[in-house]
Amino acid sequence: MGERLIELRNIAKSYGRVFAVGGVNFHVDRGEVVGLIGDNGAGKSTLIKMLSGAIRPTSGEILVRGEAASNWDAARSRAAGIETVFQDRALCVQQSIIRNIFLGRELTGALGWLRSKRERAEAERLMREIGFTSKVFSPDSIVGQLSGGERQGVALARAIYNKADLIVMDEPTTALSLTETEKVFRFVRAVRASGRSVLFIGHNIHHVFDISERFVVMDRGRVALTATKEEIGSAERLIAVMERLAHPQGIEVPGGSGHGREAA
Numbered sequence: 007m008g009e010r011l012i013e014l015r016n017i018a019k020s021y022g023r024v025f026a027v028g029g030v031n032f033h034v035d036r037g038e039v040v041g042l043i044g045d046n047g048a049g050k051s052t053l054i055k056m057l058s059g060a061i062r063p064t065s066g067e068i069l070v071r072g073e074a075a076s077n078w079d080a081a082r083s084r085a086a087g088i089e090t091v092f093q094d095r096a097l098c099v100q101q102s103i104i105r106n107i108f109l110g111r112e113l114t115g116a117l118g119w120l121r122s123k124r125e126r127a128e129a130e131r132l133m134r135e136i137g138f139t140s141k142v143f144s145p146d147s148i149v150g151q152l153s154g155g156e157r158q159g160v161a162l163a164r165a166i167y168n169k170a171d172l173i174v175m176d177e178p179t180t181a182l183s184l185t186e187t188e189k190v191f192r193f194v195r196a197v198r199a200s201g202r203s204v205l206f207i208g209h210n211i212h213h214v215f216d217i218s219e220r221f222v223v224m225d226r227g228r229v230a231l232t233a234t235k236e237e238i239g240s241a242e243r244l245i246a247v248m249e250r251l252a253h254p255q256g257i258e259v260p261g262g263s264g265h266g267r268e269a270a
């Protein structure tokens with residue numbers, strides 16, 4: 007297994023007396039695609055907001071590449087190589103792919119033409135890395151004319167340009183057709199092949215099962231189960247886990263490391 011990119015130890019977030027996340031242990035290693043699933047209100051968004059530094063944990067510890075991080079916030083999260091990609095949001099649809107990749111972080115240089123040449127070469131490299139075919143797409147393609155899945159590819163290219171090691175994808179395939187979902191999967195596989203990691207959040211268990219190698223199932227603010235794809239075996243079994251959580255009589259998945267629901 008690759009380097010431990012990020013680790014949350016006994017992380018909790020409470021709002022008044024309500025624990026949105028209560029004492030969770032969670033990690034992502036380099037080069038893995040982790041699927042984060044759970045019913046509405048399970049605590050997934052709260053967990054990824056803590057990862058991105060958008061909200062501060064009430065308690066617990068964050069470790070980046072094995073080192074304890076202090077004063078965790080959005081800037082530190084970005085500096086640690088964590089980028090969140092939201093479906094469609096934060097892309098300028100009237101602008102080209104190249105403008106979207108460099109949005110707000112344009113390459114600077116004394117000579118304008120040299121800068122734009124370098125930007126173009128960098129955009130072409132990123133698009134190739136992500137898997138855009140040059141016969142169909144150019145850096146000048148307008149994002150608004152791309153399909154939903156292709157837009158995710160642009161967002162991923164931008165995240166890579168921003169030096170992301172861990173890309174958090176929040177429901178990237180919701181509202182996408184099968185063909186578009188397949189495109190997103192191809193982009194995600196390319197990101198993984200480049201040695202980066204993806205945290206894939208979704209409600210469609212089949213999608214999450216297909217693309218992820220390891221699963222973290224949340225339930226009412228706790229990690230109810232972490233298991234590899236091999237341990238779970240099939241999307242149907244993952245769905246069965248979710249159903250048992252919705253109708254609690256305890257869960258049992260051979261090989262999986264269930265953490266139960268007890269407070270940590």
Ligand SMILES: Nc1ncnc2c1ncn2[C@@H]1O[C@H](COP(=O)(O)OP(=O)(O)OP(=O)(O)O)[C@@H](O)[C@H]1O
Nearest residue numbers: 021024025026044045046047048049050051052053
């Ligand atoms: N700002 C807040 N103030 C109070 N309670 C909150 C706040 N944010 C989240 N919660 C509560 O924390 C719990 C976890 O919410 P969270 O949004 O993290 O769940 P989720 O798994 O992302 O759900 P969904 O799949 O519906 O997005 C919920 O009970 C929610 O009502």
